[in-house]
Amino acid sequence: MIWVDTVAQGILLGGLYALFAAGLSLVFGIMRLVNLAHGDLIVVGAYLILLLVTLLGLPPFLAALVAMPLMFALGWGLQKFLLNRTLGDDILPPLLVTFGLSIVFQNALLEGFSADSQRLPTDALTTASVAIGPLNLGVMPLLTFASAVAVIVGLNQLFYRTSLGRAFRATSDDPVTASLMGIKPASIFATATGIALIIVTIAALYLGLRANFDPNIGPARLIYAFEAVIIGGLGSLWGTLLGGIIIGVAQTVGAAINPEWQILAGHLAFLAVLLVRPRGLFPRAND
Amino acid sequence: MTTYAVHTRTRASNAAAILLIGLVAVLVALPFFAGRSTIQDMFFILTMLVLAQFWNLLAGYGGLVSIGQQAFVGMGAYALFAAVILGGLDPVPSILLAGVAALIISIPTAFFAFRLQGAYFAIGTWVIAEVFRLFVAQWKTLGGGTGTSLPRSATKDMWFVDAITVLLDVKSSAARDILAYWLALALALVTIGGIYWLLRTRRGLALAAIRDNTEAAKSVGVDAGRMKWLVFLTSGFGTGLAGGLIYMQKARISPDAAFSVTDWTAYVIFIVVIGGIGTIEGPILGVLIFFALQSLLADFGSWYLMTLGGLAIVIMLIAPRGLWGLISERTGIHLFPIRRRLTGGKLDQLED
Amino acid sequence: MALLDTYGLTATYGDFQALFGVDITLGEAETIAIIGANGAGKTTLMRSISGVLRNAPGMVQFNGRDIGALAADEIMAQGVAMVPEGRKLFPSLSVEENLLIGTYGRRVSGHWSLGSVYDLFPILKDRRHSPGTALSGGQQQMVAIGRALMSNPRVLLCDEISLGLAPVVIKDIYKAVPAIKAAGASLIVVEQDIGQAMAVADRVYCMMEGRVTLTGAPDALSRDAIHDAYFGAGQ
Numbered sequence: 001m002i003w004v005d006t007v008a009q010g011i012l013l014g015g016l017y018a019l020f021a022a023g024l025s026l027v028f029g030i031m032r033l034v035n036l037a038h039g040d041l042i043v044v045g046a047y048l049i050l051l052l053v054t055l056l057g058l059p060p061f062l063a064a065l066v067a068m069p070l071m072f073a074l075g076w077g078l079q080k081f082l083l084n085r086t087l088g089d090d091i092l093p094p095l096l097v098t099f100g101l102s103i104v105f106q107n108a109l110l111e112g113f114s115a116d117s118q119r120l121p122t123d124a125l126t127t128a129s130v131a132i133g134p135l136n137l138g139v140m141p142l143l144t145f146a147s148a149v150a151v152i153v154g155l156n157q158l159f160y161r162t163s164l165g166r167a168f169r170a171t172s173d174d175p176v177t178a179s180l181m182g183i184k185p186a187s188i189f190a191t192a193t194g195i196a197l198i199i200v201t202i203a204a205l206y207l208g209l210r211a212n213f214d215p216n217i218g219p220a221r222l223i224y225a226f227e228a229v230i231i232g233g234l235g236s237l238w239g240t241l242l243g244g245i246i247i248g249v250a251q252t253v254g255a256a257i258n259p260e261w262q263i264l265a266g267h268l269a270f271l272a273v274l275l276v277r278p279r280g281l282f283p284r285a286n287d
Numbered sequence: 288m289t290t291y292a293v294h295t296r297t298r299a300s301n302a303a304a305i306l307l308i309g310l311v312a313v314l315v316a317l318p319f320f321a322g323r324s325t326i327q328d329m330f331f332i333l334t335m336l337v338l339a340q341f342w343n344l345l346a347g348y349g350g351l352v353s354i355g356q357q358a359f360v361g362m363g364a365y366a367l368f369a370a371v372i373l374g375g376l377d378p379v380p381s382i383l384l385a386g387v388a389a390l391i392i393s394i395p396t397a398f399f400a401f402r403l404q405g406a407y408f409a410i411g412t413w414v415i416a417e418v419f420r421l422f423v424a425q426w427k428t429l430g431g432g433t434g435t436s437l438p439r440s441a442t443k444d445m446w447f448v449d450a451i452t453v454l455l456d457v458k459s460s461a462a463r464d465i466l467a468y469w470l471a472l473a474l475a476l477v478t479i480g481g482i483y484w485l486l487r488t489r490r491g492l493a494l495a496a497i498r499d500n501t502e503a504a505k506s507v508g509v510d511a512g513r514m515k516w517l518v519f520l521t522s523g524f525g526t527g528l529a530g531g532l533i534y535m536q537k538a539r540i541s542p543d544a545a546f547s548v549t550d551w552t553a554y555v556i557f558i559v560v561i562g563g564i565g566t567i568e569g570p571i572l573g574v575l576i577f578f579a580l581q582s583l584l585a586d587f588g589s590w591y592l593m594t595l596g597g598l599a600i601v602i603m604l605i606a607p608r609g610l611w612g613l614i615s616e617r618t619g620i621h622l623f624p625i626r627r628r629l630t631g632g633k634l635d636q637l638e639d
Numbered sequence: 640m641a642l643l644d645t646y647g648l649t650a651t652y653g654d655f656q657a658l659f660g661v662d663i664t665l666g667e668a669e670t671i672a673i674i675g676a677n678g679a680g681k682t683t684l685m686r687s688i689s690g691v692l693r694n695a696p697g698m699v700q701f702n703g704r705d706i707g708a709l710a711a712d713e714i715m716a717q718g719v720a721m722v723p724e725g726r727k728l729f730p731s732l733s734v735e736e737n738l739l740i741g742t743y744g745r746r747v748s749g750h751w752s753l754g755s756v757y758d759l760f761p762i763l764k765d766r767r768h769s770p771g772t773a774l775s776g777g778q779q780q781m782v783a784i785g786r787a788l789m790s791n792p793r794v795l796l797c798d799e800i801s802l803g804l805a806p807v808v809i810k811d812i813y814k815a816v817p818a819i820k821a822a823g824a825s826l827i828v829v830e831q832d833i834g835q836a837m838a839v840a841d842r843v844y845c846m847m848e849g850r851v852t853l854t855g856a857p858d859a860l861s862r863d864a865i866h867d868a869y870f871g872a873g874q
């Protein structure tokens with residue numbers, strides 16, 4: 001019975017990892033850009049929410065709502081003024097610039113908030129749990145998972161039901177021809193990164209509510225996000241959710257065997273998938 | 288009638304060769320007149336230079352942007368500690384084992400990482416480095432997560448230390464630093480010489496062809512897959528040697544330090560990018576700038592790293608060939624010329 | 640007054656100069672054809688007018704405005720749409736989505752809409768949910784033309800729309816041209832198929848090596864004059 005519980009916890013943890021990963025997946029899908037500062041941006045989001053909570057006395061969920069447009073603006077500006085200039089055939093500039101950004105963000109947070117770990121304030125609801133049959137599941141992990149599903153449904157709607165979504169896909173296929181349709185690829189990319197940072201804000205909210213965070217935990221979040229994306233198959237959002245679940249289950253099962261093996265088990269699950277299905281579980285056909 | 292001639296040497300490179308011989312002589316003789324802290328600084332500069340040259344070989348020439356080089360530093364270092372503590376070997380020959388250990392783990396690393404392309408290759412190498420770190424942290428006989436030190440008995444009786452003590456009339460602790468410095472100098476010279484040689488061979492030219500255009504390189508019969516393996520294993524081996532040497536000098540190890548992505552990969556990337564990626568001169572210039580910045584800004588902690596990161600971003604955007612790229616563009620100087628330059632005839636005016 | 644003019648238009652790719660001072664004029668409700676051999680500079684001319692090549696300040700005027708320095712998306716928004724060489728449908732988009740995206744930068748009501756494009760090319764309606772790239776070459780060309788029409792452009796640039804298609808298919812495509820003209824657009828048609836070009840154009844420009852070598856109404860040009868303009872005199 002304990003194993004059923006462990007797996008259920010792992011699946012819900014996978015929801016958090018899918019939230020980490022969805023923004024990475026979105027940006028890669030549209031402009032083939034891997035943002036190595038993605039994990040640090042999640043941490044930036046968590047500190048922004050914390051700042052709004054402590055300065056304005058907002059409850060965390062409301063603070064996250066306020067943080068979203070700010071994070072959108074940050075993403076839009078980063079893409080428009082910095083990252084767009086790195087796009088091209090050479091893979092080095094985007095990698096090295098985002099790696100530099102990662103170091104800059106980490107150290108700016110260290111300077112501003114010190115290395116002490118922080119946590120968003122929780123209340124009775126967020127620490128409650130519900131009994132479902134024999135399982136006892138936390139409200140917070142359930143909420144995280146539901147948010148992950150909602151984000152993925154929302155992104156799919158955006159992609160396949162709206163004019164902006166068509167422009168995203170067209171620009172991803174062929175930016176030059178897209179510009180002949182009146183699309184500005186630079187603005188499309190900026191908008192995509194802005195949306196990715198809205199998702200990052202949601203991820204940051206749950207990160208901060210569920211566990212302690214400090215300026216240095218970004219790279220590890222990037223790695224989990226990356227593993228979820230690769231397991232799922234590049235560009236497949238539902239695949240990314242499944243990837244997150246696989247990492248989450250591997251981690252909780254690993255931790256149940258030996259607490260020191262939690263992280264290692266997640267990485268090994270990733271390498272195992274890479275060995276059997278190098279293009280992930282749901283690879284996109286035209287890549 | 289136009290005559291053509293193919294050169295790789297330049298006038299600057301001939302002058303550089305003479306200067307280089309003088310410089311090497313000074314560096315070899317340095318312990319005879321420099322203080323211990325200078326020797327330690329030079330050890331740091333030389334080992335970072337070795338790491339930078341191997342990362343540059345990977346990323347600048349091979350197009351393989353790894354952010355998992357800390358795997359090879361860490362495994363090399365741990366192999367040295369294992370050889371000394373568990374195997375009872377002398378630390379000096381154990382450095383070779385450090386390189387071999389890193390070479391061995393670079394085989395499965397490449398096997399997995401080569402399944403990923405571009406940016407995903409980069410993060411993939413990082414994940415694999417994390418896996419090695421987490422495994423090593425389980426290695427209880429070498430201190431697990433907290434780490435361990437080299438036993439005094441092993442460091443005291445290290446090869447050559449007695450001879451240096453007598454020759455230079457210094458204490459054995461200073462003699463160990465001098466030994467480490469000479470080894471680092473030798474490693475740096477062999478690394479630069481070796482990479483220069485590699486890049487001037489037919490394989491080196493093939494490497495440039497692959498970096499510039501994999502498909503075109505394939506069509507003229509260059510085996511891109513084999514070259515990637517060659518470059519990856521070579522740099523794994525070299526990085527492992529440097530890792531073993533660095534931790535032989537430190538004499539204390541922990542998984543978090545030996546597998547640090549900041550110390551062994553981020554700094555190294557910044558050195559190469561700032562100095563000039565894809566050139567041998569770039570990492571040399573970069574390591575000097577890096578050391579100068581560190582000396583100036585080290586007291587400012589996180590501001591120092593922010594400056595480095597910001598500088599690397601600016602350079603990547605405005606001068607992607609780094610500072611050395613700017614210098615050689617303005618002056619035409621190549622200290623380590625690799626390009627075959629075709630002189631004479633009409634092409635001469637058209638070049639670049 | 641002319642709708643679109645180029646004045647001494649030049650274009651270069653790096654060190655290679657592709658156009659040397661090209662002057663063309665397109666009147667309201669007029670169709671002109673640009674003919675010439677491979678490498679004559681026809682596609683470069685289209686890329687310069689549409690803004691894909693962006694190096695022509697002061698050299699292209701549309702509707703009384705200098706559009707030479709504008710980006711492709713801005714030029715499209717002004718009402719100059721292009722059917723690019725090689726059709727260039729978006730593989731991730733269905734046929735209908737490929738048509739809809741044609742209005743992204745310019746939503747102007749006029750003759751052309753999803754319904755009227757399907758009336759023009761009925762086959763597309765049956766295939767509207769297929770991926771654009773699953774269609775035959777001729778059908779893809781219909782999508783590319785429909786996509787450009789969706790924004791109700793004032794000028795339609797057609798770059799080699801018969802390229803790679805069977806003669807019977809080319810005829811089908813060119814059957815649509817009168818309807819496009821009747822709806823009020825002016826056309827610039829780049830063609831290697833001289834017969835097709837002559838049949839639809841009010842005036843013809845012949846290009847060679849980046850220059851206009853001959854211009855006139857189709858029935859005023861002799862075969863010999865065209866031959867000389869195409870290949871150079873004395874060939």
